Amino acid sequence: MVYSASRWCPKMADLPQNPAVVIVGSGPAGLAAATLLAEAGVGPVIVLERAATPGGVPRHCAHSPYGLREFRRLMTGPAYARALVARAKAAGVTIHSGVNVTQLLPGPEVAVTSDVGPARIAARLVMLATGARESTRAQRMIGGTKPAGVLSTGALQALIHEDGLIPFRRPVILGTELVSFSALLTCRLAGIRPMAMIEETGRTTARKPSGLLPFALGIPLLTGTSVAEVEGRDRVTGIRMAGAHADRLGADGLIVTGRFRPEAALLPQSHLVRDPGTGGPEVDQFGRCSDPCYFASGNLLRPVETAGWCWAEGRSVGEAMLRTLKGTLAPDPGLRIGSSGVSAMVPQRIAPGTDPALDRLQIRVAVPSRGRLSLQVDGSEVAGRDLRALPERRIVLPLPRPDALQIEVRLAQDQQEGP
Amino acid sequence: MTEHSPLPDDLFDIAVIGAGVVGCALTRAFAMAGARVILLEKAHDILDGASKGNSAILHTGFDAPVGSLEAACVAAGHAEYLDIHDRLGLPVMKTGALVIAWTEDEEAALPALMEQARQNGVNDVHFLDRTALREAEPGLGAAARAAFRVPREYLIDPWAAPLAYLTQAMAHGAALRRNCPVTDGAFDGTGWRLTTPQGTVRTKAVINAAGLYGDRVDQMLLGRSNFTIRPRKGQFVVYDKPAFDLATHILLPVPSKTTKGIVVCRTIWGNLLVGPTAEEQEDRETAVLVPATLDALRRRGEEILPALAQHDITALYAGLRPATEEKEYRVTRHPENMVTVGGIRSTGLSAALGLARHILDGWPQGFGQGDGQGTGWTAPATVWPKVPNISEAGPRDWQSPGHGGILCHCEMVTEREVAAALTGPLAARSLAGLKRRTRVTMGRCQGYHCAARLGQVTDGVFSQPMVPEDG
Numbered sequence A: 001m002v003y004s005a006s007r008w009c010p011k012m013a014d015l016p017q018n019p020a021v022v023i024v025g026s027g028p029a030g031l032a033a034a035t036l037l038a039e040a041g042v043g044p045v046i047v048l049e050r051a052a053t054p055g056g057v058p059r060h061c062a063h064s065p066y067g068l069r070e071f072r073r074l075m076t077g078p079a080y081a082r083a084l085v086a087r088a089k090a091a092g093v094t095i096h097s098g099v100n101v102t103q104l105l106p107g108p109e110v111a112v113t114s115d116v117g118p119a120r121i122a123a124r125l126v127m128l129a130t131g132a133r134e135s136t137r138a139q140r141m142i143g144g145t146k147p148a149g150v151l152s153t154g155a156l157q158a159l160i161h162e163d164g165l166i167p168f169r170r171p172v173i174l175g176t177e178l179v180s181f182s183a184l185l186t187c188r189l190a191g192i193r194p195m196a197m198i199e200e201t202g203r204t205t206a207r208k209p210s211g212l213l214p215f216a217l218g219i220p221l222l223t224g225t226s227v228a229e230v231e232g233r234d235r236v237t238g239i240r241m242a243g244a245h246a247d248r249l250g251a252d253g254l255i256v257t258g259r260f261r262p263e264a265a266l267l268p269q270s271h272l273v274r275d276p277g278t279g280g281p282e283v284d285q286f287g288r289c290s291d292p293c294y295f296a297s298g299n300l301l302r303p304v305e306t307a308g309w310c311w312a313e314g315r316s317v318g319e320a321m322l323r324t325l326k327g328t329l330a331p332d333p334g335l336r337i338g339s340s341g342v343s344a345m346v347p348q349r350i351a352p353g354t355d356p357a358l359d360r361l362q363i364r365v366a367v368p369s370r371g372r373l374s375l376q377v378d379g380s381e382v383a384g385r386d387l388r389a390l391p392e393r394r395i396v397l398p399l400p401r402p403d404a405l406q407i408e409v410r411l412a413q414d415q416q417e418g419p
Numbered sequence B: 001m002t003e004h005s006p007l008p009d010d011l012f013d014i015a016v017i018g019a020g021v022v023g024c025a026l027t028r029a030f031a032m033a034g035a036r037v038i039l040l041e042k043a044h045d046i047l048d049g050a051s052k053g054n055s056a057i058l059h060t061g062f063d064a065p066v067g068s069l070e071a072a073c074v075a076a077g078h079a080e081y082l083d084i085h086d087r088l089g090l091p092v093m094k095t096g097a098l099v100i101a102w103t104e105d106e107e108a109a110l111p112a113l114m115e116q117a118r119q120n121g122v123n124d125v126h127f128l129d130r131t132a133l134r135e136a137e138p139g140l141g142a143a144a145r146a147a148f149r150v151p152r153e154y155l156i157d158p159w160a161a162p163l164a165y166l167t168q169a170m171a172h173g174a175a176l177r178r179n180c181p182v183t184d185g186a187f188d189g190t191g192w193r194l195t196t197p198q199g200t201v202r203t204k205a206v207i208n209a210a211g212l213y214g215d216r217v218d219q220m221l222l223g224r225s226n227f228t229i230r231p232r233k234g235q236f237v238v239y240d241k242p243a244f245d246l247a248t249h250i251l252l253p254v255p256s257k258t259t260k261g262i263v264v265c266r267t268i269w270g271n272l273l274v275g276p277t278a279e280e281q282e283d284r285e286t287a288v289l290v291p292a293t294l295d296a297l298r299r300r301g302e303e304i305l306p307a308l309a310q311h312d313i314t315a316l317y318a319g320l321r322p323a324t325e326e327k328e329y330r331v332t333r334h335p336e337n338m339v340t341v342g343g344i345r346s347t348g349l350s351a352a353l354g355l356a357r358h359i360l361d362g363w364p365q366g367f368g369q370g371d372g373q374g375t376g377w378t379a380p381a382t383v384w385p386k387v388p389n390i391s392e393a394g395p396r397d398w399q400s401p402g403h404g405g406i407l408c409h410c411e412m413v414t415e416r417e418v419a420a421a422l423t424g425p426l427a428a429r430s431l432a433g434l435k436r437r438t439r440v441t442m443g444r445c446q447g448y449h450c451a452a453r454l455g456q457v458t459d460g461v462f463s464q465p466m467v468p469e470d471g
Helices: A028-039 A077-090 A153-163 A178-190 A210-217 A307-326 B021-032 B069-088 B104-119 B130-136 B160-171 B211-222 B241-246 B291-304 B306-310 B348-361 B415-421 B431-438 B451-458
Strands: A021-024 A045-049 A094-097 A100-105 A109-114 A117-122 A125-128 A150-152 A171-174 A196-199 A221-223 A225-231 A238-243 A253-256 A294-296 A338-340 A344-346 A360-364 A369-377 A380-389 A395-398 A407-416 B012-017 B037-040 B097-101 B126-128 B146-150 B175-177 B184-187 B192-196 B199-208 B232-239 B250-253 B263-266 B272-275 B313-321 B330-334 B338-342 B406-408
Touching: A021 A028, A028 A045, A028 A077, A028 A307, A077 A094, A077 A307, A125 A307, A150 A153, A153 A178, A153 B451, A171 A178, A178 A210, A178 A253, A196 A225, A294 A307, A369 A395, A380 A395, B012 B021, B012 B192, B021 B037, B021 B160, B021 B348, B037 B160, B037 B199, B069 B160, B069 B348, B097 B104, B097 B130, B104 B146, B126 B130, B130 B146, B160 B175, B160 B348, B184 B211, B199 B211, B211 B338, B232 B291, B241 B272, B241 B306, B272 B291, B291 B306, B330 B348, B338 B348, B406 B415, B406 B451, B415 B431, B415 B451, B431 B451
Parallel strands: A021 A045, A021 A125, A045 A094, A125 A294, A150 A253, A171 A196, A171 A253, A196 A221, A338 A407, B012 B037, B012 B199, B037 B175, B097 B250, B199 B338
Antiparallel strands: A100 A109, A109 A117, A225 A238, A344 A360, A360 A395, A369 A380, A369 A407, B097 B146, B126 B146, B184 B192, B192 B199, B232 B272, B232 B313, B250 B263, B263 B272, B330 B338
16 A cells, blocks of 8 residues: 555644634635735734645535636636635735644634644634534434445545545435535536435425526436435445335435534534534624634534635624724624524624624524514514525525614414425 | 465464454464464454444443353453453443433332342442432433442443454464355364365364354354354444533443343443344344434433433444344354354453353363473463554544544544554455544544545555445
8 A cells, every 4th residue: 555644744843833813724714714814914824724735615526606706707616725725825824734623722722733743822813614514324314224335425526526536326316405416516527427316305405507407417306205225235236215206226326415514523622602503603793702712604604605605704704803803893792692483593692893794694494484584673573574495595684783682583484394 | 474375284273263352352362372273254354243333331241141151251251351451452431330220110120130230240239219310420311210330331442352352363373364254164073174265274173253144154064053143133323422421321221131222321432322222133244224213212312311312413323233042142062173152142242351261261172382292382472462542541643743644533533543554464454444443434424524535545455445446
């Protein structure tokens, strides 16, 4: 076996001891914030990335569209990731790859490990931008055997993009979120021909035009159908389905897509408050965590939005960090927003101050829902609309005033649609 | 002799069939006693059958049938593990267990179980009433009535242990052949000729430790078997690391006649698990995960520890126990220089070292080098090779410099750990084997972040690659 640890993880003996800002995660959100802060001249800004190369999820998505908002041209994911990295470096940001953050501490201070061993880095402010990952087969309680060939979209794209490895030829794609169609495009580019896309609910989760893609490619889209069992000992030999198409497909793989959840493993052992709805940190409209020295942005806050959205959010939260460093944004715990009938909401708190980084309330539902969504401030509805929504889709309401005494987001269901 | 060189023509003292935890412990015991041992495994890697999925508990044997071989071997195995674990680098998490009564009937059964424990030599059990129980485990469901504590029920690493046994055996000269099923055999009155795809193995004696195929190996070699394997499936749900803090003890139910019942306990890697079920089946190869059963398991887990409802699931797995028509182990000495060690069910991990000692002590003849025929042979000094610690019970590789970076971020597995597991005489031969040695991809993301890097470092290494050949 040819094995070289050094090729994978460059020696990194030069971690700065006291940077102004540490950003955890080098995806679009983290790099956008880092670039903004470095350009503003706040002092050393470092980005810590645990993977071998920076850029986050887009670096494996070898298809369009990326970059319209940020670079005003159509790019593939890898080109977009490289452009974000180049822009950050040009601004003076130092990106350290192959560094894992192991602990978040008051101070703020982060504990890390890398090839040179464990270390600690203190800073004036820290931003968490660790992104999200797809739910696994286990989390979705998929039955059957456990052969090789059951992958998430992220793992599939990394295998193909980084290794040029083709793990299967005729898989089934589970899910119809935006990322599911990204999986479909990845398959197509790699010469993999999925046997079917299957969706547990009655309709496609992603909006048009993505939903039309399987038809254009001649791949059956089976709604109202779930995976009953994975078959095969060493490799997948078949997928048994339940529901509308209670059938068996002689597939050699299963791509388990979507149902993103925040990559928030550092939170439970930290002093930061975790929001049970999103699974990410609890933040106010400035992206500030319960410890005001910590900020967060991107898909860690709320699975899951596009790269462009995360980039814009990273910049906005970066601006709030800049104001904090300049002393023009004072820490204040603010008011917690109540909620009923919705599964998640961000921000979860409203603090005093103008020019919010998160300028809307982003809301998610856990089940297909229809009803009246309203924002109640001090007992009366200040915004609302009749809603028909699917899980994983973006729902927004205007941000409530910071001087309210009581705020609640309420979804009164007309009826709950079956799957 | 490496695993790739042709099988030698010379005579082994013992061929052990089956590299599960029992086969590995037997190989160790006999190799350290001076025997020339070869261990034959049909799968790509060791621990691929019954030993790949269990609850990872080092039992005291408190609930074994009094006077049984099982009780004796579990007690002896427990003692020897504690004696040697440090020298082999093996972890132990000294949690203790609580046998919890959830109903009036179960509460009434506790005194008899405590008496049974004492008869099994487990004298340190003691009773906890409702108040004391709640104090010991504040997270328990409200229905918990009473319990008794078994202080020496511990958690161990079910894969590192047999790996260490075999590593030590090989350091004492034992040979290992994987991908090497025994397909036939003949006894000529003094020794055996075993047929394998890699050639013929000549050996004086055979030990059948073939687990789920124990009866079939007996049939094949002897034309008879005094037991029948009835595979008993156990499904498990593993929770993410924050759930580790929900309970400190191993939470056991009052056992039934057939099973120890559903356990909630920590794992040595910092998770919390709920399981196993006990489901009889015909299939000896595949343990199928059934969502409805796993859901029921999850609900039972939430009755035991209500806070589990707020915790994420990391993994689901299922194992097969080689149960037979009787509860007792099926150990038989055959006149054809062969011993069958069969029907080692749930307690195999705890009993393995004790079983190996039991078989060795009862061995009728000496061995080639050490048979006392005045050859002047003396046993070489015992060596204690340490296996790497991948548990949360000791320091991890990522905490020291030069680890090459983290490959699996969820389980904090380093490049150096993976490289080590892919080299040496006991190098991983399959992705499953690599997972058992390092825990790569076994964390909460199940490979989302590390599949690509794992594909690179294992490309061309495994007999069953991550990616199909025609890919």
